[in-house]
Amino acid sequence: MRLRAVLPVVALAAVCGAAIGGYITRDQWVAHVFPSQADEKSAAAHAGESHDHAHADRVKLSPQAQANLGLDVDTLRPTEYWRKLLIPGVVVDRPGESDRGVTTKAGGVVTEIKARPGDTVKAGDPLFTIQLASEFLQSAQVELAKAASERKFAVDRRDRVAALVATGTKPGLELTDEENQVRRLTNQVQAYRRQLQVFGLTSAQLDRAERGDVVTEVSVVVPARAAEPIPALVPDTTLYEVQELKVQLGEAVTSGQTLCLLANHQHLFVEGRAFKSEAKALARLAEKRVPIEVQFADEQPGDWPAVPPLAVHHLSNQVDAATRTFAFYLPLENRADTFNRDGQKHFVWRFRPGQRVRLKVPVEKLVTLAPDGKTEVLPFVLPVGAVVREGPEAFVFVQSGDVFVRKAVRVLYEDRAEVVLANDGSVTEADFVVKNHATALNRALKAAAGGEGGHAGHDHAGHDHSH
Known part of the structure; x- marks a missing residue:
């Protein structure tokens, strides 16, 4: 009689234990017993993950945030661009004319x-x-x-x-x-x-x-x-x-x-100093009258009209023994303000001998080749603030309403003021590209993603994308 009373209790305990063990080990046997349900869960998880990936490179900014940043947004235009070599120079008298x-x-x-x-x-x-x-x-x-x-x-x-x-x-x-x-x-x-x-x-x-x-x-x-x-x-x-x-x-x-x-400083020269290895390139520029941009020191924007690019007049055939450089000259036409005092007219010249300048000498035309490998495609030129870097990657931001999408681009050349992008389809003439504050937009993107890693609480090491 006692044995009969104990058997139901033992059976109930065994069933409960099996149920608890099955629940605990469900991740190991559900995929084999119910493969369709496992696939549905995995697909749902990856769908959520894909949703996260789709928004990892975009950020939405309020109108107030855009106004605070003062964003400059415009479409792109292909532009002829020459890589330039910065060469120091000085304004000098033109022998036989100035003095x-x-x-x-x-x-x-x-x-x-x-x-x-x-x-x-x-x-x-x-x-x-x-x-x-x-x-x-x-x-x-x-x-x-x-x-x-x-x-x-x-x-x-x-x-x-x-x-x-x-x-x-x-x-x-x-x-x-x-x-x-x-x-x-x-x-x-x-x-x-x-x-x-x-x-x-x-x-x-x-x-x-x-x-x-x-x-x-x-x-x-x-x-x-x-x-x-x-x-x-x-x-x-x-x-x-x-x-x-x-x-x-x-x-x-x-x-x-x-x-x-x-002295009459109407006609002057800009004297640049270059190394002997650059003589051949400068001779070609002089022969073709390629314009060279000249930046003048100690001038405030708007004080004088802009100086058009200058062309090389001639190259010196002597190398300085101390600096190992030779001189080349660009003709410069001066401007002056005048004032009268005691019945005499006096000049206040814009350019003066000894004034320092910086020459931006073009040495290489930057282009992108079309898919046919022959046609040259002109690049896009943007201010340096339009690009943000992360390691080897470079990005720009494209505006679509209040959303700013980060796009990877290829940089052909960059200096302190400008950056040249390959016209390879990563951005097009139809895109509204942000020309400034790319670094600030990138910080906002990371903040919206929840951290510097780019995904909020998301670890790519914990799952496999192979299927």
Whole structure:
């Protein structure tokens, strides 16, 4: 009787134990007993996982967040782009045009200085007065006066003989002799005048010397400027500025000595320095007149009109032994503001010798090849703030309403200001690409995903994607 009472209890305990064990080990036997249910659960799990993956590279921003970032969004356009080499340079005078020295043609003593550094002068304006101290010039003037006097007497004698020849009282041969004498003396007078003119005497002073009034001082004036080879960019390019005095008042000077330096900075050069290995590329640029962008130091945007790209004028054929570089030159046309003071016009030049510049020399055209492998496709050029990097990957953000989608791109070239993207279909001309704050958008993307890892609480190591 006791055994019969115990058997139901034991059976019930065994069934309960089996049920509990089956529940605990369900993950090991359900897939074999009910394979369709396991597949449904796995598909559901992967469906949820795929949903997470589909939104891992996009973030939604409120209008307020977009306004706070100040996003610049625009479509792309293929652009011709050359990889540029940054080369330092400096503004220099153009020899033979920017500066010129003024010399004295006659020796003497400086008795007056009529223009000083900072003064503006034009061709013909007096600069110095020189008191002559040359015995040669004194004797030449005396000889000129003597020859002029003799010519006057010869002319009178010729005229009297001509009158007698006309009446038949003198033979014509005597008139010929008198005319030859006048011609000889005239040539002698002209020779003395030209000789004295070389030493700086003006036509009025030569006339005085002919009359016997010896000239004791000469004026040194601003020489005439050659005709402008190109249109001027300043109001009056015939004006010079006295840059430096080379003599003092009362100083004795000799013929050919430099008295002062005049400057006109209308025409300048930009001098760049390059290594010998770059000479061939620069020669090609000069031959094809390829434009080179020049950035000028110490200028505020908007102060002056933009300078168009310049072309290489010529290359130096000498290498500096210390720096192992050679010079190349780009012609630069200057601009100036003017102001008047004390009746004189003064220039304030935009570009000045010694001013530092930076040259962006194009060395390689960046393109992408089409699928046919022959057609060149122009790249997209964006500000450097449009791209964010994560290891070897580079991304841009494309806007679609309030959603910003991150897209991987291939970078062809990047400098401090611009980034060049391959036009390979990763982004197209139809996309609205964000041109700034890509780093901030990437941080917002990671924050929305729940962490720097990119997926909130999601571990790829715990499951297999093979099926």
